Amino acid sequence: MSDPFAVCAEEENRPMLVVFIYYAVWKPQKQWITLDTGILESPFTYNPEKREQAWRFVSYMLVHAGVQHIVGNLIMQLALGIPLEMVHKGLRVGLVYLAGVIAGSLASSIFDPLKYLVGASGGVYALMGGYFMNVLVNFREMIPALGIVRLLIIILIIGSDMGFALYRRFFVPVDGSPVSFAAHVAGGFAGMSIGYTVFSCFDKALLKDPRFWIAIAAYFACVLFAVFFNIFLSPAN
Numbered sequence: 001m002s003d004p005f006a007v008c009a010e011e012e013n014r015p016m017l018v019v020f021i022y023y024a025v026w027k028p029q030k031q032w033i034t035l036d037t038g039i040l041e042s043p044f045t046y047n048p049e050k051r052e053q054a055w056r057f058v059s060y061m062l063v064h065a066g067v068q069h070i071v072g073n074l075i076m077q078l079a080l081g082i083p084l085e086m087v088h089k090g091l092r093v094g095l096v097y098l099a100g101v102i103a104g105s106l107a108s109s110i111f112d113p114l115k116y117l118v119g120a121s122g123g124v125y126a127l128m129g130g131y132f133m134n135v136l137v138n139f140r141e142m143i144p145a146l147g148i149v150r151l152l153i154i155i156l157i158i159g160s161d162m163g164f165a166l167y168r169r170f171f172v173p174v175d176g177s178p179v180s181f182a183a184h185v186a187g188g189f190a191g192m193s194i195g196y197t198v199f200s201c202f203d204k205a206l207l208k209d210p211r212f213w214i215a216i217a218a219y220f221a222c223v224l225f226a227v228f229f230n231i232f233l234s235p236a237n
Contacts, residue, residue: 008030013074016120019062019072034066038092039118046117048103048236057105058098061120065202076157084134088199092206093127096195099219103190104183106226109121111182113236125187128158130195137200158188194219 027038039045043053046060064070084093104122108115132154139147162184197215198206206212 013077016062016064016070020064024062024067024135030182032172035064039063039065040116044127046108048109048114048116050061051109051230051234051236058101060105061123063118064120065118069119072161075123076124077120077127080124080131084127084131084199087134090222092198093130094197096126096130097123097193099194100129100187100190101125102223103219104187106184106223106230108182109230109234109236110226113234117183119183122183122187122190125158125184126195128154129188129191129193131191133192133196134199137196190219 023035023038023042040047041206042063044056044059044063046056047053050056064073079092081097100118101123105117107115132151135147135154136151162181166181193215197209197212200211
């Protein structure tokens with residue numbers, strides 16, 4: 001019998017694959033390994049000049065810059081999402097993932113306001129942050145060596161991927177990928193804050209935990225500040 005949680009994770013990845021195939025195969029491209037003008041003109045991509053189209057702050061997670069980009073995100077979603085869903089169920093994992101997606105685009109609009117944003121990195125980093133907090137919170141219930149190995153693996157993945165993202169942002173040629181990296185950092189912090197609450201009370205009602213409401217209030221305070229910044233203060237205006 002197939003694992004229902006694995007099926008759930010595959011369904012989460014399906015929209016990204018459909019959108020990628022559309023822009024890689026059906027839309028004219030110079031090459032399909034690294035996409036260019038097609039995704040930059042997509043109605044899904046976060047475009048700093050079209051921030052009034054609010055759906056772009058979420059829909060950017062469906063668009064990817066190339067094969068390496070989408071394959072990396074798909075692998076991380078499956079590797080982190082399935083173990084988390086097996087314990088905490090899909091709804092809670094989806095909440096953390098979506099919190100990272102929104103935090104990623106809003107942070108990018110503040111700290112890197114003139115750059116485009118594509119990819120599911122905000123949500124993936126939220127899963128990383130949530131997984132990290134899940135290991136810390138439940139460390140006593142784990143075999144010590146196993147817990148340490150999990151922490152080291154996630155730290156290694158975050159360090160290497162962040163290094164690559166920073167390289168692409170600051171050291172690629174002028175005609176290289178004009179994509180922001182701020183979503184990685186913001187998604188990770190969103191996952192650590194919301195994930196700490198969500199994943200530490202898996203055995204009781206989430207809505208009865210005051211830590212959940214404190215985390216949600218802090219998150220929405222940051223969201224409101226970001227919205228205010230985009231309307232009145234952004235250099236992209």
